[in-house]
Amino acid sequence: MSTLVIKDLYAEVEGKPILKGVNLTVNEGETVALLGPNGHGKSTLLNVLMGHPKYKVTKGEALFDGQNILEMTTDMRSKLGLFLGMQHPSEVPGVINSDFLRAAINEHSEKPISTYQFYKLLDNATKEVKMPFDLATRSLNEGFSGGEKKRNEILQLVLLNPKIAFLDEIDSGLDVDALQIVAEVINKLKEKGMGFLAISHYARLYDLINPTRAVVMINGRIVVDGGRDIISKIDMHGYEWIKTELGIEIAKEEKNMNTVSIGSCAVKENIK
Amino acid sequence: MKELFLKDISNTFTVEENQKLFIDNFDGEKSFSVTVNSDVESQLSLLSLEGFSGNIDIKVNTNSRLEIFYADLAKNSSNVKVNISLDEGSGVVFHLASLTTGTSNKNFTISVDHNAKNSTSFVDNYGVVKENGKLIFDGVSYIKNGCVKSVTRQNAKIMVFDEKSIGIAKPILKIDENDIQASHGAVVGKISDEHLFYLMSRGLSEEKAKVLITYGYLKPIMNGFDESTQQKIEELIEGRM
Numbered sequence: 001m002s003t004l005v006i007k008d009l010y011a012e013v014e015g016k017p018i019l020k021g022v023n024l025t026v027n028e029g030e031t032v033a034l035l036g037p038n039g040h041g042k043s044t045l046l047n048v049l050m051g052h053p054k055y056k057v058t059k060g061e062a063l064f065d066g067q068n069i070l071e072m073t074t075d076m077r078s079k080l081g082l083f084l085g086m087q088h089p090s091e092v093p094g095v096i097n098s099d100f101l102r103a104a105i106n107e108h109s110e111k112p113i114s115t116y117q118f119y120k121l122l123d124n125a126t127k128e129v130k131m132p133f134d135l136a137t138r139s140l141n142e143g144f145s146g147g148e149k150k151r152n153e154i155l156q157l158v159l160l161n162p163k164i165a166f167l168d169e170i171d172s173g174l175d176v177d178a179l180q181i182v183a184e185v186i187n188k189l190k191e192k193g194m195g196f197l198a199i200s201h202y203a204r205l206y207d208l209i210n211p212t213r214a215v216v217m218i219n220g221r222i223v224v225d226g227g228r229d230i231i232s233k234i235d236m237h238g239y240e241w242i243k244t245e246l247g248i249e250i251a252k253e254e255k256n257m258n259t260v261s262i263g264s265c266a267v268k269e270n271i272k
Numbered sequence: 273m274k275e276l277f278l279k280d281i282s283n284t285f286t287v288e289e290n291q292k293l294f295i296d297n298f299d300g301e302k303s304f305s306v307t308v309n310s311d312v313e314s315q316l317s318l319l320s321l322e323g324f325s326g327n328i329d330i331k332v333n334t335n336s337r338l339e340i341f342y343a344d345l346a347k348n349s350s351n352v353k354v355n356i357s358l359d360e361g362s363g364v365v366f367h368l369a370s371l372t373t374g375t376s377n378k379n380f381t382i383s384v385d386h387n388a389k390n391s392t393s394f395v396d397n398y399g400v401v402k403e404n405g406k407l408i409f410d411g412v413s414y415i416k417n418g419c420v421k422s423v424t425r426q427n428a429k430i431m432v433f434d435e436k437s438i439g440i441a442k443p444i445l446k447i448d449e450n451d452i453q454a455s456h457g458a459v460v461g462k463i464s465d466e467h468l469f470y471l472m473s474r475g476l477s478e479e480k481a482k483v484l485i486t487y488g489y490l491k492p493i494m495n496g497f498d499e500s501t502q503q504k505i506e507e508l509i510e511g512r513m
Contacts, residue, residue, distance in 0.1 A: 050473050053465050078475035090470040094488025100471065103484065107475035139488070156474060 002028040002065050002081060002163040002195070004049075009060035011048045018044045020220035022060070028163050028195040033206050033231055035199075036217035037239050037250060042199045043087060045217065046166040050084040051077055064164075079108060081163030085153040085170045087199075092140040097152070098122060100140050101159055108160055125158045128188075130181050146173030154182050157189070164195040171205040183208035203235035218242060219251050273313065281306075287314045287338075296501065298324050299346070305329040308336045308362075317341045317496040319505070323348030323376075330354065334388075335361040341496025344370040345508045349377045354411075360388035368397045369493035371486075372405035372437075373512055382411040384424065392423040398493070399430040400486050401437040402512075408440045413456070417448040426456040431463055431489060433482075483513045 004026045011019040018041045026032050036042050048055045049062055051074035061068045069077050092100075101122065106112045113121070126133050131151045141149050150173055157165055167186075171179055186196065186209050200206060206214075206228075214231050216224035218239070223246060224230060233241065242248055274291040281295060287308045292315040299322035308314050310333040318324075323346035332338050336359075344350070356364050364384065372378050384393040397409040409428040430439030441458035463485055471481035487509050494502050 050469075052469050073478070074469060074472035075475050075477050075481075078473055084473050086470070086473075090464070090466045092467050092470065092485060092488065094491040095471075095484050096488075100474070100476075100484060103476055103480060104471075104474040107477075107480075160474065 003063075004069075004082075004164055004195075004197075005063045006045075006049075007061050007063070009045075009048070009062060010058045011044060011055050012058055013044065013055050017058070018055075018220055019048065022217075022220070022222055024215060024222050024225070026164055026195055026197050029190075029193045030213065031190055031196040031198065031209060031211045033200070033211040033214040033228075034197055034217060035214060035231065035234055040217050040251070041220040042217050043168055044220075046084055046168050046197070046199065049077075049166060050074060050082065075107065078160070078162075083157055083160055083162035083165040085150075085157055085165060085167040087168040087172065089141050089149045089153055091142045091144070093142050095140045097138055097140045098136045101136065101156065104156065105159055121159065125155050128158055129154050129185055131155055147175060147178050150174055150182065151178065154185055158185060161189075162194065164197065165189075167196060167198040167200075169199055169201070171200050171202060179205065179208070203231055206231045216242065218248055223248055273315070287312055290314065293317065294497075294501075295319070297321070298342075301325045303327040303329075305331070308332045308338050310334045310336055310359075312336045315339045315341070315496065318343065319497065319501065320344045320346050320350070321508070322346055323350045325349075325351045327353045327355070330356045330364070332356065332358050332362040332364055334359045337363050337365075339365045339496070340367065341493055342366070342368045343490075343493045343497070343505055344368070344378070344380075345505065345512070347374055347376060351379045353381045354383065356382075356384045356393065358384065358386050358388065358391035358393060361390045362388075363392035364394070366393070366395045366397075367493050367496065368395075368399075368409075369490040370397075370399040370407060371402075371490065371509060371512055372399060372407040373402045375404045377406045379408045380410065382409070384411075384413045386413075386415040386419045386422045386424065389418065389420045389422060391419060393425070395426045395443075396492065397426075397428045397441070397443075398490060399428075399439060400433065400490065401430060401439045402433040404434075404436045406438040406440075408442075409458075410440075410442045410444075412444045412446050413454070414446040415449050415452050415454065419449050420451040422449070423453045425454070428458045429489075430460045431486070432460060433463065479513065483510050486513060 006022050006024045009019050009022040034042050057070050062070050102118050129151050215222050276291055277294045281304050283304050285306045290313045294317045296319045298318040298320040303326040382395050399407045401407045413424040413426050415422050426443035428441035428443045430441055432439045439460045441460055443456040443458050445454050445456050447454050468481050
């Protein structure tokens, strides 16, 4: 059984510390709900674990089966069996979804998959997530609706079959039916033994996927690690009780002035 | 549409009927002119592997269309000037995709003169610069006085890979008439970190991810070529990345 152990993890973005000593263990086969107010580091944690270039780890380690993944490239982490279902999946023009999926599957298997095998696999997976097959033949996420993007994330989750999957608000942008489908897929994967660390702001997703544990992140640390009852408590009472029960002052989300001015509208750092 | 594969192009070439022209070895130094006769639908596909330099003068006569696909995958330097002249009711679509690597220095000047009303031009220049390469997209779309209801758009995008690579895009509009539509845009920048991260988070190596993104970026040019040439272009891009 695979285990991810995060030890005293510190990370910053553009010089601003976000994670301030995270300690957390996630086992394969476990479903952990990651809760916490906005701006306290939940998404940062998942992105740091996957190796997003924007975040800089300043201290600590994350051991996946004993190996420190923080020293690895993002693709190596994926090959080891980690996966991040993104909150805002990128639109990549010109890269055909199916070409990308096939390349990704090939990276995860010893020998390249045949065209026939691939289409069979893709056909089954698109049916499982109830995604129209033609979305697989279009440019990656380009022009996809919010719900379609999230389904495409779940499609990739099914195809790549990781040991532990991080889900960053996988339920946002989904309608009730789509949420049901996504939850069904997650439950099937859970039965197969996949582990999950899932962020959501809504108890609804958690009701559907039945987490084994719930952890709460405040001020860049995990301050509560306990049973499922925490989810309903937060759903009903918010986060204030943590302040009174644990004596933790909850930092308010800072909102900086927008640095983009009208004069810079034609300047882009990256080509989209 | 009738297809014609040319080994080379003569100094003056006339397109008399609806046809697609392909030149697979569009290389060397040369200047020539192409005239598209009235009421003709045509396509000109150019594949440059060694490098081409010279002036290309194109005249599109009344109510005719010409779509040009120019794939430049040469390792050598080049200096290309394309001047397109449009007559009443005519239109041109120009797609350029250039892969500039090594120490090569490439300069593409794509200009369109709208000489009569109801003429349309769309110029899309896409480029990727690596290593010590330098790539310049230049050109003027000129709508003359009296060319009412004309439409022009110039679009230039350059993806810059390395610190020493240089990309310059100058899409210029010169407009002497009010009743028209004109727009231009330019983007020069590095490959998106978000895109790379997304592809790599699914297990693709950085190199493989860059090839996929670059190929996708240069892809609009593929529509101008048959399947075997497309495959050749794809392999060339992959080999050069």
